[in-house]
Amino acid sequence: MPPKEQITSSMKSDVFGEISLKIEDLCVDFLLSGGDLRAVYHLDFELPAHKMTGLVGESGSGKTTLTSAILRSVSTPGEITQGKIFFENQDVLKLSDEKLRRFRWNEIAMVFQAAQNSLNPSMTIQEQFAETIMAHRKNISNKEMMEISRKLLKQVKLEPERILRSYPHELSGGMKQRVMIAFAQLLDPPVLLLDEPTTALDVITQDYIFTLIKQMHDQTHNTMLLSTHDIAIVARVCDYMAVMYGGRIVEMGDIFTMFESPLHPYTQMLIKAAPSLVGELKERVAIPGSAPDLMKHHEGCIFADRCPYCYDRCQSEEPKLKVVGEEHLAACHRADIGKEGR
Amino acid sequence: MEKTAPIVELSHVEVNFKKKAGLFKKADYVNALHDINLSIYPGEVVVLVGESGSGKTTMANVIAGIVQPTSGKVFFKGTQVPKMNQEQREEYRSRIQMVQQDSYASLNPMRRMIKTLGDPLVIKKYSDKKNVEEKVSHFLNTVELTPPENFLQKYPHQLSGGQRQRMLIARAISMNPELLLADEPVSMIDVSLRVSVLNLLAILNQRDNIAITYITHDLATARYVGQNGRIAVMYLGQIVETGNLQEVLSNPQHPYLRALLAAVPIPDPRVARQPRETNIKTMEEIEEGIPHGCRFHNRCPYCKEICKEKKPVMEKHGFSMAACHRIAELPPFSLYQASRKEDNHEG
Amino acid sequence: MNTIKSFFKTMYQNKQAFVGMIILIFFILTATVGTKVVPLDLGTDFENRYQMPSLSHPLGTDYVGNDLFQQIVHGTKSVLYIGLLASLFTVALGFFLGALAGFAGGVVDRIISLVAQILISVPIFPIQLIIAVVFPIKSTVMLAVVLAILSWAQLARNVRSTILSLKQREFVLVDRIMGMPQWYIIFKEILPNVTSYLASTFVLNTNAAIASSVALMMLGMAPYDVTHWSIILSNATAQAASGMNTAGIFNMLVPTLAFVLLQMSLIFFANGLDEALNPRLRSAASAKKNKRRISPNAA
DSSP states (O other): OOOGGGSOOSEEETTTEEEEEEEEEEEEEEEETTEEEEEEEEEEEEEETTSEEEEEOOTTSSHHHHHHHHTTOOOTTEEEEEEEEEETTEEGGGOOHHHHHHHBTTTEEEEOOTTSSOSOTTSOHHHHHHHHHHHHOTTOOHHHHHHHHHHHHHHTTOOHHHHHHOOGGGSOHHHHHHHHHHHHTTTOOSEEEEESTTTTSOHHHHHHHHHHHHHHHHHHOOEEEEEESOHHHHHHHOSEEEEEETTEEEEEEEHHHHHHSOOSHHHHHHHHHSOOSSSOGGGOOOOOSOOOOTTSOOSSOTTGGGOTTOOHHHHHSOOOOEEEETTEEEOOHHHHHTOOOO | OOOOOOSEEEEEEEEEEEOOOOSSSOOOEEEEEEEEEEEEOTTOEEEEEOOTTSSHHHHHHHHHTSSOOSEEEEEETTEEGGGOOHHHHHHHHHHEEEEOSOTTTTSOTTSOHHHHHHHHHHHTTSSOTTTHHHHHHHHHHHTTOOSTHHHHTOOGGGSOHHHHHHHHHHHHHTTOOSEEEEESTTTTSOHHHHHHHHHHHHHHHHHHOOEEEEEESOHHHHHHHHTTSEEEEEETTEEEEEEEHHHHHHSOOSHHHHHHHHHSOOSOHHHHTSOOOOOOOOGGGSOSSOOSSSTTGGGOTTOOHHHHHSOOOEEEETTEEEEOTTGGGSOOOOSOSOOSTTSOOOO | OHHHHHHHHHHHHSHHHHHHHHHHHHHHHIIIIIHHHSOOOOOOOGGGTTOOOOSSSTTOBOTTSOBHHHHHHHHHHHHHHHHHHHHHHHHHHHHHHHHHHHHHOHHHHHHHHHHHHHHHHSOHHHHHHHHHHHSOOOSHHHHHHHHHHHHHHHHHHHHHHHHHHHHTSHHHHHHHHTTOOHHHIIIIIIHHHHHHHHHHHHHHHHHHHHHHHHHHHHTTOSOOOTTSHHHHHHHHHHHHTTOOOHHHHHHHHHHHHHHHHHHHHHHHHHHHHHHHHOHHHHHHHHHHHOOOOOOTTOO
16 A cells, blocks of 8 residues: 555645545534533534644543544434534545445544543454454455554554453553554554543653654654643644634644744643643643533633633624634634734 | 651551462562652652552552551651550541542542531531531632532532542541642643642642642642652652752653653643653563562663662762662753754754 | 432433332322222122123123222232332341441351352242241241342342442542541441442332242242232133133233233333432433434524
8 A cells, every 4th residue: 555645635725735634614512401512613624634633622622522523423412413524525424324334444543542441341452453354354364464463563562462362451551552553553544533542641651652653653644633631742743733622623723833823812821731841830820710611602702701812802703713824723803913922 | 957857757668469369379469669768747748759550659558557568667746657546546547638539439429529528527526517518618718619609519420520639639638637648639630720730739738838748650740739849759669769859850860760751741842842762661561570670670771780680779869869870870861952932943 | 308309300301210100109009098998899799700891890800700900909009018028128138238248348258248149049939939838928027038038149249249349449548548437438438329229129129029929929838818919810810721701811911911010110110210319320311311403503
């Protein structure tokens, strides 16, 4: 198979050049007894091809819902109520069941948190790999299957023989996470979604796993979307960063631009709130206020009541995600005026 | 400065846990702590750094008195723990409190917050039944869970992670402790919310003179609680480096601490993308069990013959006390090469 | 108390459980109020045998001409009485032994677990039968005891393992660090976590107890109560063999359906109980129930 960079995606964006995914006006709602919770609110998003994009947001921002929506696996009582998700010019939301089945894992795969029970505890790793490969590649021989499994495990620096024989509970958290990464690559998908891949792992193991992920990305040039609440990880490995708040993307751009000249006040505060080994202690400031209640409808900007720069237009008119610089989008009225808060 | 007596003192503490004996196997032991010497003084902050398997939680349990050392001595305010009378033992129980990592597991899912926080106050006679709501509200205010009325009737699953963590802190301080053991208190909360909880701990330390032992594997958070405190780095049950926190972090001596520092992600792309000194092996690539000689030798990039045979002792190096044979020959450590905005960056 | 209010609210939301609860209440009312209101006339009246349901005989008559409706109503009392009593003994015994094993540990635990293990592996009914033969059962209470004496094992085991795992939980550890007394840990922390299991097991056990009692009665091993549904059923079955008329079959159907209805209501109710008593499941339950669609243009 040719390296991914030669497989050009057929979709292009004015802002990011070649893109792998284009999401338009996506809404995901949770139907609860107290009302409806809109976890993803009229979201537009373009995922740059062959790059690593970090999707940053706190718990409740909707980022996990968004990544599940891409695979059409939002957990009940959530439902995708409108919008389009384009992959290779096809709307994923309109795929037939059979096409969807082939789409999942072949075109887009997800690396779940190791802490989650995504591995079947009653099957060995080898059996699980085999099941997945055979479900999609009916004519593959046993030998080929083992080769693929071994190669992928070696890629994540795991000893194939030992791992393939093991059951999930026999592996440590770090090893399970690496197995998940190998598992996601089984069918060589061009797009990989990673959902908080290093939560609950020690810092040295976390560092190791990201080194591996970066190495793999440098080799395969696939497209990655890394969803996390840890902005420091994104700084280390991602080329682009998108910030999510209240079910909306509030800012997105090239990684250096986002850290050097973030325009959205929430992005600025997120960066300031992350504990860091370097820099002045006093610079770290918590974000005042609390997360928005997504059961209610909000007039104007979703961030207005926590924003230090809020003015009357922010209360009444919702800002749209607009181009504010080269490879830089922001949804903020102040960005229109061209102010840069620092 | 006059020497005040430590609240807790651990002397040559050793903790071994029995592994379950099989039908044909003899019972085997796992060493969790080895030769621990540590004193915690009133009002001070000690940051205990270690990854999983380092023994840090066992250490916390020994300090709190729920695990007895296999050998060695534990002193509470000068009295050795096993030799305490009933009154001293009750005092010991009250003056040291713990806040754990998993706020969900640390709260009874079937009980409302007013019960979980209020009943202990009544039983220990810190409050009578009539004023218990008022007292609990006072502590909720202290941990910034305001207005308290909104939280009293809630069940744990109705609170956010950060709110639950604050509940744990409220419960701990309601016992009027002299020492608060915080075991990874922010690991399960979003990064953006950690600073405010850490600041809360720092305030409790500075304002109310509560000593804090902050246990973590994430050095980035260490500074927020332990600015003026001490640090002790643990590896496989031993303390490998200690000293004043700021000094030790700017001049780390032990290879393990250097590796830890290099692995901490930094929220700045220019700094974060510099190649760093993390060529140590992960825990899974080495054999199980405790190595001979220096316990870190099979992961250490600087390992030499002497490291495999002889156990290093704690000696003064730079600002720290550290246990390593090769410190003098290690290359200089630099966390980052470029951190100022004027410097060029790649890309 | 808000706990009671939210209990009923959750039961209402689980439609199945709510229906179960209503039917159960209906049966209880029948057994208590009904028996006082509805007369019981057991004189034989051969001319009126095997009548189909009519105004004077809402459920028809049986093979001796007695009104079935009256018998069913009065039978409810003994059916429920035995079932609930037996279940109560089972739960009490199982809980006590399970908790003892869990909290005391050591030798006590090992003995109790061993006995429980044996009881679980052995088929209970034959033993109940043997006991009934050796110690003839003369009263309903004794029947309940016999039923309970062998059924406590599974419950005890579950209670024990729940307690063992709870003892390790962090919130119990914190209690120890705070120096809370042992009774507080047992009664205030651990027990509330076991209650919902006990409640739903109690209800389900009633089912099992009724089934066993029916079997024992039909074999003649337990005290004979003419209005007990199983007696109605066994007599009707014996008679039905001789005649093939539809009323005879109806005679068998009525008590059978009464059993089915009662058992279903117990099962549905038990399902809802678990949700209603556990605060975490309460909120999850209310989240699942509402399936309204919202329009694409809603804000």
